[in-house]
Amino acid sequence: MGTVHHRPDIAADSPRDLSRLVGLLLILPAVALIASLFVGPVITFLLRSFEGDASPFEQYTRLFGSDIYLRVLIRTLVISFLVTLTCLVLGYPVAWLLSRLRGWKLALLALFVLLPLWTSVLVRTYAWTVLLQRNGIVNSVLTGLGLTDAPLRLLYTDGAVVIAMAHVLLPFLILPLWGSLRQIPPEFRSAALVLGASEFSIFRRITAPLSAAGVGAGCLFVFLISLGFFVTPALVGGPRSMMIGTLVSQQALDALNWPFAAALSAVITAVVLMAMPFCRRLFLVTRAEG
Amino acid sequence: MSGAVSFVGVRKFYGTVEAVKNVDLAIKAGEFVSLLGPSGSGKSTLLMMLAGLEHPSAGDLLVDGRSIVKVPANKRNLGMVFQKYTLFPHMTVAQNIAFPLTVRGVSVQEQRRKIADALRVVRLQDFGDRLPGQLSGGQQQRIALARALVYDPPVLLMDEPFAALDRKLRLEMQDEIRRIQQELNLTIVFVTHDQEEALRISHRVAVLAEGKMQQIGTPKEIYEEPANGFVAQFIGNVNFLSARLDGWDDKVLVALLPDGRRIRVNPQALRPSAAPPGTPLRIAIRPENLAICENSDNALGSGTVLECVYLGEKTTCVLRTATGADVTVVIGAHDPKPQPGSHVAFDLRVDTVPVFAEAA
Numbered sequence: 001m002g003t004v005h006h007r008p009d010i011a012a013d014s015p016r017d018l019s020r021l022v023g024l025l026l027i028l029p030a031v032a033l034i035a036s037l038f039v040g041p042v043i044t045f046l047l048r049s050f051e052g053d054a055s056p057f058e059q060y061t062r063l064f065g066s067d068i069y070l071r072v073l074i075r076t077l078v079i080s081f082l083v084t085l086t087c088l089v090l091g092y093p094v095a096w097l098l099s100r101l102r103g104w105k106l107a108l109l110a111l112f113v114l115l116p117l118w119t120s121v122l123v124r125t126y127a128w129t130v131l132l133q134r135n136g137i138v139n140s141v142l143t144g145l146g147l148t149d150a151p152l153r154l155l156y157t158d159g160a161v162v163i164a165m166a167h168v169l170l171p172f173l174i175l176p177l178w179g180s181l182r183q184i185p186p187e188f189r190s191a192a193l194v195l196g197a198s199e200f201s202i203f204r205r206i207t208a209p210l211s212a213a214g215v216g217a218g219c220l221f222v223f224l225i226s227l228g229f230f231v232t233p234a235l236v237g238g239p240r241s242m243m244i245g246t247l248v249s250q251q252a253l254d255a256l257n258w259p260f261a262a263a264l265s266a267v268i269t270a271v272v273l274m275a276m277p278f279c280r281r282l283f284l285v286t287r288a289e290g
Numbered sequence: 291m292s293g294a295v296s297f298v299g300v301r302k303f304y305g306t307v308e309a310v311k312n313v314d315l316a317i318k319a320g321e322f323v324s325l326l327g328p329s330g331s332g333k334s335t336l337l338m339m340l341a342g343l344e345h346p347s348a349g350d351l352l353v354d355g356r357s358i359v360k361v362p363a364n365k366r367n368l369g370m371v372f373q374k375y376t377l378f379p380h381m382t383v384a385q386n387i388a389f390p391l392t393v394r395g396v397s398v399q400e401q402r403r404k405i406a407d408a409l410r411v412v413r414l415q416d417f418g419d420r421l422p423g424q425l426s427g428g429q430q431q432r433i434a435l436a437r438a439l440v441y442d443p444p445v446l447l448m449d450e451p452f453a454a455l456d457r458k459l460r461l462e463m464q465d466e467i468r469r470i471q472q473e474l475n476l477t478i479v480f481v482t483h484d485q486e487e488a489l490r491i492s493h494r495v496a497v498l499a500e501g502k503m504q505q506i507g508t509p510k511e512i513y514e515e516p517a518n519g520f521v522a523q524f525i526g527n528v529n530f531l532s533a534r535l536d537g538w539d540d541k542v543l544v545a546l547l548p549d550g551r552r553i554r555v556n557p558q559a560l561r562p563s564a565a566p567p568g569t570p571l572r573i574a575i576r577p578e579n580l581a582i583c584e585n586s587d588n589a590l591g592s593g594t595v596l597e598c599v600y601l602g603e604k605t606t607c608v609l610r611t612a613t614g615a616d617v618t619v620v621i622g623a624h625d626p627k628p629q630p631g632s633h634v635a636f637d638l639r640v641d642t643v644p645v646f647a648e649a650a
Binding site: 188193 | 341342343363364365366367368369370372374376378379380389390392393394437438441447
């Protein structure tokens, strides 16, 4: 757009400027609250990562100098990726079904999707420990059917962490994906069918690309929340599958090493920020297509 | 030539509601047939059944003599243009047109040639790289048409494709589809609720109401010899007069009006054997067959002018007669316009009323 649009000089009391002023006043309390109680403390906390006896980067030298911490960081990324993948595989069919249902069937399925969100994460995680423990339900069924001779070790493994986290985070993938699938007009399917497309072609060439933005948004939600997840990995994962959230809490609350906890938090925040441009691109694509 | 379509005793139930009642319709190859009716007449259901998106509860559908009822929609190889714009928004115009070719495994080279041909037919040669969102409604429907034609289907189905366009564009698109139909010698089944559109573009019009076929005929037959009161009223305007059958003059019916005047009427479906003198009649007269006249002595009737509406090429006046019936009369562009509230007489412009009488 090469042209510059000169708006006629409007006095400050024009309806448009007034509504802008009202808008600013309306968001002011929220901004003040977030700035004073969230942004401020976070920055103060992250700044503490530069505290150290020898140099301001002492905490970071320690973090990147040690195998243990890097392994925790990499495990966090891998587990978050696996959780995201599990959520996508489990969640896509559900979101697709939600987008096709109407009436009471839709209400019922939506209720099942939303129900976990109304239950405490702690309760759901303890439920998994009951399911997965040595003489828990899963092992009882497996031995009862004769599939295994001795109970399997299920709890306190990476697999348990992935399954339990995927269960907790599934709604965060299903909801945005459902939203984007619902926007695809049902006429597209009819048109594609008459044009000769198989169900597989319709999915591959129409449904999948048109829901890509929803997949992206949902995966990003799940991945980002997974990175900082604390309760579930701490309870079903045990010490050998420690994730960075557990490590931060350990450093801050048990070792009372706040600067090191801050450095770990800074690293994970940096990872999240690196994902941001990708996130923006996804939303831009949605808008161009919508 | 291929592309003949037949509906044979087709019925469709939704629960206990019969949406399509025993419809028979044979469409010749290369024929342009409109299914015309108000909403709920079953016209769209008939088209959806042909496309394979709905399934008949009874009866058969034939394309070139072969039943397609058991063939799934994606194997019927028919072309279809929908009312809603159904271009896929994430594909360019060329990719949209390529879609039916891609799913048929046509080579890329062949695709390129066919896409260029299809774009030429709809006169949008330079639009291949655009996205559907960058096109106007009319352009989108042209591309949808190109996409429906690119794989050379024997029959093209159109479900109110121009209903969302403004009037001028709609007329343009109607001319366009007629030109394309003649150029490619296509069989077209066209669903519309717009009687003017149906008369304008079709070889034959099938009028439907409440799931039942009312009449199948050329636009002229449908307009001038409607089979019943519904068709007469749905296609254009019509005045209904009550009368009694007076007698038969060869094949023309003579009706006796309440005031004692006799008029000659096209009997349509009535036969002398079934309609003896004295049978109560309902006579339908088109407004353009009536005129305002000076002398009320021998006139068909008279009434008070309620209103006159100027419509450009003509003016229509509504008169209320002594019996309380409203009669619409067309006045030529150069005739004097009667004043509302004045009392005028009206008479027939023709010897024999072309439309029509039925037993009341």
